Amino acid sequence: MTGFTQEQLGWEPWLAPLAEDELTDVHHEALIDKGRAASPYFRLLARDPEILHARTLTDNDIFYNADGGLPRAERELAATATSRHNGCVFCASVHARFASHYSKHPGDVQRLLDEGVAAPQAGRWRAVIDASVALAATPEQLGPEHVANLRANGLDELAILDTIHAAAFFNWANRLMLSLGEPTEKATK
Amino acid sequence: MITDVIDHLAGITPGSPLDQLRDRRPGAREHAQRSFDALFSPDSEGEVTLVERDAVAAFVTGLHRDGRVAAFYAYRLAALAPGLLTAVETEIKEGRTTGPYGIYPADGPLAAESDEGLRYRVSDPDALGARLTAAFEHAHLLVFRPREASRQALDALSLAGWTTTGIVTLSQLVAFLSFQVRVVTGLRLLNQKGSAA
Numbered sequence: 001m002t003g004f005t006q007e008q009l010g011w012e013p014w015l016a017p018l019a020e021d022e023l024t025d026v027h028h029e030a031l032i033d034k035g036r037a038a039s040p041y042f043r044l045l046a047r048d049p050e051i052l053h054a055r056t057l058t059d060n061d062i063f064y065n066a067d068g069g070l071p072r073a074e075r076e077l078a079a080t081a082t083s084r085h086n087g088c089v090f091c092a093s094v095h096a097r098f099a100s101h102y103s104k105h106p107g108d109v110q111r112l113l114d115e116g117v118a119a120p121q122a123g124r125w126r127a128v129i130d131a132s133v134a135l136a137a138t139p140e141q142l143g144p145e146h147v148a149n150l151r152a153n154g155l156d157e158l159a160i161l162d163t164i165h166a167a168a169f170f171n172w173a174n175r176l177m178l179s180l181g182e183p184t185e186k187a188t189k
Numbered sequence: 190m191i192t193d194v195i196d197h198l199a200g201i202t203p204g205s206p207l208d209q210l211r212d213r214r215p216g217a218r219e220h221a222q223r224s225f226d227a228l229f230s231p232d233s234e235g236e237v238t239l240v241e242r243d244a245v246a247a248f249v250t251g252l253h254r255d256g257r258v259a260a261f262y263a264y265r266l267a268a269l270a271p272g273l274l275t276a277v278e279t280e281i282k283e284g285r286t287t288g289p290y291g292i293y294p295a296d297g298p299l300a301a302e303s304d305e306g307l308r309y310r311v312s313d314p315d316a317l318g319a320r321l322t323a324a325f326e327h328a329h330l331l332v333f334r335p336r337e338a339s340r341q342a343l344d345a346l347s348l349a350g351w352t353t354t355g356i357v358t359l360s361q362l363v364a365f366l367s368f369q370v371r372v373v374t375g376l377r378l379l380n381q382k383g384s385a386a
Contacts, residue, residue: 001293001294001297001298001299002297002298003297003298003299004299014340014343015343015353015356015357016353044357045357045361047353047354047357047358048227048235048354048357048358048361050227050231050232051224051227051228051231051358051361051365052361053223053227054220054221054223054224054226054227055220055224055361055365057216057219057220057223058216058217058220058221058224060216061214061215061216061217061220062214062217065214065216065217067213068213069213069214085289086289086335086336087289087291087293087299087335087336088335088336116302135371135374135375136289137287137288137289138252138253138287138288138289138332138333138367139253139254139255139287140253140255140370140371140374142371142374142375142378143378144378144381146378147378147379157206157210157379158210158213160375160379161210161211161213161214161375161376161379162214164371164372164375164376164379165214165217165372165375167371168368168369168371168372168375169368171364171367171368171371172364172365172367172368173364174335174364175331175332175335175338175360175363175364175367176360176361176364178331178335178336178338179327179331179335179338179342179343179356179360179363179364180338180343180356180357180360182340
């Protein structure tokens with residue numbers, strides 16, 4: 001098994017995905033993005049197209065809606081911190097790359113991967129990581145102090161909502177990805 | 190009639206500042222609700238019965254110990270399969286712990302981060318039946334030690350009669366609830382006194 005990394009990893013399903021030629025219009029609609037038909041992960045999820053469709057559109061608005069709120073880099077940071085804490089090596093690799101790309105701070109992202117969620121980080125990143133980790137606990141440990149710390153670091157209400165959404169969403173994504181397969185060293189499409 | 194379950198569970202009222210804030214992320218709002226609908230009132234039951242969906246939901250949310258969310262799903266189960274409620278409540282008590290934890294492979298780079306904890310087994314398999322017994326054990330694994338998910342864990346589900354598509358739906362169900370309960374927690378905190386209008 002690989003450790004946490006920003007390298008491109010592959011992902012191998014433990015269950016049979018639908019074959020590309022088995023995909024009907026319903027499946028293609030559920031995948032939203034045509035390119036996802038090449039992914040064994042998404043073709044496996046396409047076995048239940050109704051929830052895949054709703055999940056994908058939830059995901060897209062949480063991460064891509066650029067109307068104010070938390071910058072994309074920090075949404076990706078919340079996703080990475082959650083994945084690091086829950087132990088999803090594949091999810092962390094994808095979103096660490098995004099966090100590095102959008103923030104231009106690959107070293108800080110790498111430290112999060114190498115040393116974990118308690119590794120030193122500057123104020124605003126510290127607040128986003130701490131809130132994400134507290135929300136990942138079961139039962140959740142997110143409290144007023146985490147929200148106050150996000151506000152103290154300049155996050156407005158919409159940015160805090162984005163932090164909550166991004167961190168909460170990765171509690172969904174991590175469990176799905178970890179449940180159904182495993183990362184491989186060889187990158188797959 | 191509840192039209193938005195997250196609003197209902199977080200205590201968000203129409204026209205309130207939080208209602209308006211949620212509207213800034215209309216896709217997340219609409220499709221989180223559509224996800225609930227897809228899992229709990231699907232166009233067809235497919236490979237997972239409605240009773241199984243509500244039983245797993247009552248168990249998973251009971252493990253999260255959020256009174257309002259757990260009561261919501263327990264009520265649904267009580268309406269659909271009242272005979273199962275006591276058994277599910279027993280399993281919630283047996284399964285409660287704090288996570289995430291779990292071991293990483295001993296020969297791998299993350300071995301030093303291994304963290305042992307409860308390895309839950311259903312206490313009364315006869316009361317739940319084979320399919321739900323396997324589903325609860327898998328749900329507990331995903332809730333508390335997702336890093337330990339494995340091919341063998343899926344084999345246990347298929348031995349109990351879960352099909353490939355059924356396992357996908359079950360995984361989505363547990364994973365979605367892990368999201369929903371956390372969004373509710375966060376929104377409630379934003380709703381507390383001191384938040385900006």
